[in-house]
Amino acid sequence: MLVQNNVPLAPLTTFQLGGNAKYFISIKTTEDLKGALVFCKEQKLTYAILGGGSNTIFRDNGFDGVILLIQIPGIRCLDANESTVLYEVGAGVVWDHFVEFVVKQGLSGIECLSGIPGSVGASPIQNIGAYGQEVKDSIVSVQCIDENGNQRTFSNDECQFAYRNSNFKSGNFQNYIITSVTFKLSKNLEPCIVYPEVKKQWELFLSEKKENDKKLEDRYFYLESLREMIIKLRKKKSMVVDDKDPNTRSAGSFFTNPIVSLEDVERFLNHTKKMGYLDPPIYDAPSGLKKLSAAWLIEHSGIKKGDIYPGGVGISTNHCLGLINIDGTTTALLAMAESIQKRVFDTFSIHLEMEPVLRS
Numbered sequence: 001m002l003v004q005n006n007v008p009l010a011p012l013t014t015f016q017l018g019g020n021a022k023y024f025i026s027i028k029t030t031e032d033l034k035g036a037l038v039f040c041k042e043q044k045l046t047y048a049i050l051g052g053g054s055n056t057i058f059r060d061n062g063f064d065g066v067i068l069l070i071q072i073p074g075i076r077c078l079d080a081n082e083s084t085v086l087y088e089v090g091a092g093v094v095w096d097h098f099v100e101f102v103v104k105q106g107l108s109g110i111e112c113l114s115g116i117p118g119s120v121g122a123s124p125i126q127n128i129g130a131y132g133q134e135v136k137d138s139i140v141s142v143q144c145i146d147e148n149g150n151q152r153t154f155s156n157d158e159c160q161f162a163y164r165n166s167n168f169k170s171g172n173f174q175n176y177i178i179t180s181v182t183f184k185l186s187k188n189l190e191p192c193i194v195y196p197e198v199k200k201q202w203e204l205f206l207s208e209k210k211e212n213d214k215k216l217e218d219r220y221f222y223l224e225s226l227r228e229m230i231i232k233l234r235k236k237k238s239m240v241v242d243d244k245d246p247n248t249r250s251a252g253s254f255f256t257n258p259i260v261s262l263e264d265v266e267r268f269l270n271h272t273k274k275m276g277y278l279d280p281p282i283y284d285a286p287s288g289l290k291k292l293s294a295a296w297l298i299e300h301s302g303i304k305k306g307d308i309y310p311g312g313v314g315i316s317t318n319h320c321l322g323l324i325n326i327d328g329t330t331t332a333l334l335a336m337a338e339s340i341q342k343r344v345f346d347t348f349s350i351h352l353e354m355e356p357v358l359r360s
Contacts, residue, residue, distance in 0.1 A: 001035045009058045017330045018058025021067040034149040051119035057358045088182045091121025103223045107185035109138040114227045115234040121178040125168040127161045132194040136161035138183045144176035164256045237319040247316040251356040254323040255294040265290045301347040309336040
């Protein structure tokens with residue numbers, strides 16, 4: 001186990017922001033992790049977990065403790081039958097590499113999560129989702145190690161998944177470190193084509209194919225075509241990491257879509273009607289709640305794509321939920337986020353929650 005000193009954190013995040021880590025350890029096995037935890041305890045040092053860095057913000061003065069970079073590899077088939085396949089996947093596996101692998105096997109369950117940056121180990125923490133699909137629907141269990149080096153496995157139910165949330169993010173499991181995730185994928189369930197934007201593009205794709213095109217009967221071709229389409233949609237919004245696109249120096253969607261009660265929706269609709277907005281987007285959410293569009297709220301509070309803020313930060317030119325680092329600082333980024341939250345609240349009395357995690 002190699003302990004490094006004063007390692008720059010900015011290159012390890014998609015924001016490319018943040019100072020140095022006082023100590024830094026790359027974790028490639030569960031034994032590495034156990035050893036690192038012993039080191040932290042003996043030296044009385046705080047630690048923080050880092051995966052793909054796509055949902056993490058570090059302050060400008062860095063992290064005065066130990067950063068544990070989770071790089072545990074491996075995709076292992078645990079079981080397979082005529083309808084499903086069970087895979088245990090190392091927490092350090094790049095998320096989109098796993099999605100690509102699954103799609104090429106002709107398996108459905110996570111195809112709409114193509115192009116999402118980050119690692120497999122981070123996927124259960126905030127229950128990643130996109131285009132009508134959430135990772136919770138394919139997760140069987142999550143394997144972890146606690147701060148004392150004890151191994152635990154949590155079932156899907158125990159994780160208490162919710163919209164962009166879980167027990168690992170805001171519940172009782174925040175002190176557990178994920179080492180692998182077990183997924184169940186389907187050999188025969190139809191791909192998820194429910195999101196309006198996806199349905200529209202998919203229908204256009206089908207219309208361009210000949211009626212007797214035999215490829216459309218091929219499940220592999222069908223899934224890979226859908227994956228390619230999802231990635232193209234994300235790229236148009238600068239939601240796929242690309243060194244050539246400055247808009248991807250971000251954390252993707254910076255704010256989550258607000259989940260509100262029916263009473264809040266009624267007040268919201270009365271307010272927007274007075275403002276002259278007759279049809280704001282509202283979606284169903286679990287437990288009889290409703291989901292508002294954070295992007296709509298931001299745009300209709302007067303904030304525009306491409307807006308520049310003090311300190312070298314701004315709004316993506318392709319998506320108003322993309323807060324980007326141009327040549328700025330974490331301090332400037334957080335100030336911009338706070339000003340957007342205030343603008344939306346002053347306009348609609350709705351509070352936006354940050355999606356990325358601030359490490360300090």
